[in-house]
Amino acid sequence: MNELKPRYPNDDEWLFPITTSVPIGNLTDHTFYISDDKVRCGMAFSVAYNTAKNSNNNKELCVNVSSMLCNVYGSPTVFRTSTEAALNRIGVRPSKVVWLPYMAKECNIDKNEIPQLEWPTILVYFSCCVLVLLKKFTDKESYSDFMSRCICDLRELVGFDPDAKLDIPFDFRRANVIKTMLGSCSTLRHDVIKFILRKSNWGDAEIGGVCQYLCAELAWSGMRHFSLINDVLVKPQSPVLFDDRVLSEVEDFTEASEAVASHICPQLYMSVASYFEMLMVHSSRFPTLIAVAQEVKKGDTSCARSSASDSEVILTAGADPITVKALVNLHNSNC
Structure with a gap:
């Protein structure tokens, strides 16, 4: 399963076709x-x-x-x-x-x-x-x-x-x-993303700092739930990921993770992805993993000083509370 890492494509890699509306x-x-x-x-x-x-x-x-x-x-x-x-x-x-x-x-x-x-x-x-x-x-x-x-x-x-x-x-x-x-409009989104990436990478004297700020602010935007699973369960190789009760969700997350990791600009995936690509990382595909990761993070005292965005509650409709509690205990007893 791939960890989420940012990527900064060069100009030649931005070869999106211009579609005529x-x-x-x-x-x-x-x-x-x-x-x-x-x-x-x-x-x-x-x-x-x-x-x-x-x-x-x-x-x-x-x-x-x-x-x-x-x-x-x-x-x-x-x-x-x-x-x-x-x-x-x-x-x-x-x-x-x-x-x-x-x-x-x-x-x-x-x-x-x-x-x-x-x-x-x-x-x-x-x-x-x-x-x-x-x-x-x-x-x-x-x-x-x-x-x-x-x-x-x-x-x-x-x-x-x-x-x-x-x-x-x-x-x-x-x-x-x-x-x-x-x-x-995907064409406009692509052009805006290319512009701020180019200006931030080149250190443009006029607006380079602003574009660097925008890139940082937009990184992983709309993927809070996805990043949470990655940080709390994937990176520490939690035993939760090998439990039969979430096997189908892990398969879905693996598929989504590979799609994001192979994207031209993973950290800005939601800004440039198509509607179908966005569905790949939708929270409804792995509600139990999200709920478990959220509960684990909530109980982690090292995260007590997390930012407001980190403490955001993510809706997890479809997750069974009993299963979530059992998987949280499984994670805490082995990590």
């Missing part, structure tokens, strides 16, 4: 903001963000988040193809491209009426877009707690004014829209 029904036309200044992209990003945060139209929200992604790095083409693919999937056509600041006057955009975001803020909000695209949140409270912590970390990382206020850019409803409508 065929939209169903009529396309809705929306404006797409792009910077015409490779050095100062703040105006285009600021206009897109201001439009996104105030929009009650889900498609308009997605268009402007796509625009934000395209206005962080020097070349807007980095995400242009994949964002258009994502937008086409949801029936959107960026019919009018507004180059800023060149076309500001022509389009009646007054920069004095729109808060202009500075570079540290842009980096933080770009990071929030990436996290919302790739990470699934189940409720408003966990979303707020997670984003507040990340923004606090990123403020220090990018040199944001410690006396200035910086809010979460999108509320839970909008975050869910972005994840559902844009994050469902």
Whole structure:
């Protein structure tokens, strides 16, 4: 059974085919903001963000988040193809491209009426877009707690004014829209993952630290239950794994473990995997192993100072309490 280890693929290994989305029904036309200044992209990003945060139209929200992604790095083409693919999937056509600041006057955009975001803020909000695209949140409270912590970390990382206020850019409803409508596009997810891996590996002077942070924050995301089994039962070679009562679950976990370990980027498996690949590691395939690992960890005094994410309770429907208790005793008596 393979242990979980991170892997960092090079550019040549990212050979995912670009699929052309065929939209169903009529396309809705929306404006797409792009910077015409490779050095100062703040105006285009600021206009897109201001439009996104105030929009009650889900498609308009997605268009402007796509625009934000395209206005962080020097070349807007980095995400242009994949964002258009994502937008086409949801029936959107960026019919009018507004180059800023060149076309500001022509389009009646007054920069004095729109808060202009500075570079540290842009980096933080770009990071929030990436996290919302790739990470699934189940409720408003966990979303707020997670984003507040990340923004606090990123403020220090990018040199944001410690006396200035910086809010979460999108509320839970909008975050869910972005994840559902844009994050469902595998082409966009792949491009975002490639970008943050490349920039973190190359130590890019501009956003390398931010991308390193994002890679660390997204590592093993959505795989808490899987990592728990790996750390608590697989690494110490627990006798639980050889017990007949969980034989089928161990076989399922072995199959899933091999799929994750052989993936191009195991630590970001849930961010780039297909729907079928995600089902491979679903908690319903090994509920007893999860419950046992959770109980063992709960009783491990060396884990008393674990983080909030480590102490997260994982639902284990399908696990028999009597079997779980017996297997916990088996583990504790031999490890």
